[in-house]
Amino acid sequence: MRFSVVIPARNEEGLLARLLDTVEAARGAYRGGAELVEVIVADNVSTDRTAEVARARGARVVSVEKRVIGAVRNGGAREARGEVLVFVDADIRMNSGTFDAIDAAFATGRVVGGATGVRLERMSAGLAVTYAALMPMVWLMRMDTGPTFCLKADFEAIGGYDESLLVAEDVALLFALKRLGRSRGQRLTRLRSAKAVASVRKFDAYGDWHYFRLAPAVALEVLRRGQKGSRFLDRYWYGDVR
Numbered sequence: 001m002r003f004s005v006v007i008p009a010r011n012e013e014g015l016l017a018r019l020l021d022t023v024e025a026a027r028g029a030y031r032g033g034a035e036l037v038e039v040i041v042a043d044n045v046s047t048d049r050t051a052e053v054a055r056a057r058g059a060r061v062v063s064v065e066k067r068v069i070g071a072v073r074n075g076g077a078r079e080a081r082g083e084v085l086v087f088v089d090a091d092i093r094m095n096s097g098t099f100d101a102i103d104a105a106f107a108t109g110r111v112v113g114g115a116t117g118v119r120l121e122r123m124s125a126g127l128a129v130t131y132a133a134l135m136p137m138v139w140l141m142r143m144d145t146g147p148t149f150c151l152k153a154d155f156e157a158i159g160g161y162d163e164s165l166l167v168a169e170d171v172a173l174l175f176a177l178k179r180l181g182r183s184r185g186q187r188l189t190r191l192r193s194a195k196a197v198a199s200v201r202k203f204d205a206y207g208d209w210h211y212f213r214l215a216p217a218v219a220l221e222v223l224r225r226g227q228k229g230s231r232f233l234d235r236y237w238y239g240d241v242r
Helices: 011-028 050-054 069-078 098-107 125-141 153-158 167-183 200-208 211-224 230-238
Strands: 003-009 035-043 060-063 084-085 111-115 118-120 147-152 187-190 196-198
Touching: 003 011, 003 050, 003 069, 003 125, 011 035, 011 050, 011 098, 035 050, 035 069, 035 111, 050 060, 060 069, 069 084, 084 098, 084 153, 111 167, 125 200, 125 211, 147 153, 147 167, 153 167, 167 187, 200 211
Parallel strands: 003 035, 003 084, 035 060, 111 187, 118 196
Antiparallel strands: 084 147, 111 147
């Protein structure tokens, strides 16, 4: 097995089928052959038809009870048989060229992992300004969002996702991969030719300008209470906004 696609999911029956259809299209387009790509849905005690939808489309379902996103990702990764792990959120739509682009990046010998980046499923003034505000950090750090990939051996070497973090576990993973790669003369990469399409459901729920309205208050709350004491983070990231 070359690739293991790991999808963390809780009550995602509404969007999961759409993602899995795009993963299947990417499997079909992969030059190495679709049989070298497995799909694992890490079901985080869903109360809807998430597991049923996943199985109906040929995905392997792994149950993870711990209600921390890093633990859900790790639970899926533990069951993976592929050389390369690709972590994809359930509200993403994968680019059909993803697997070939990852193979090409690793073939250079200079890449330790990375992400594809995304384009948004819709645009507005608020979304455009938010996107523009985040891009300097992306350019500076060479880190991006969207489907995130690395070798399974490297994932295990750095200890996987940090399960003590309620949020930003994906950023912490990329920092850990960056440190590992630096020791070997490798770097993170952004696969801009294989950008995924990202959902904006949080913006639909909280408003297109909500980052600028809520960020200062959230930062103060986290400084005072820590991640696990933040009522907003718990509601925003774990409140099942669909």
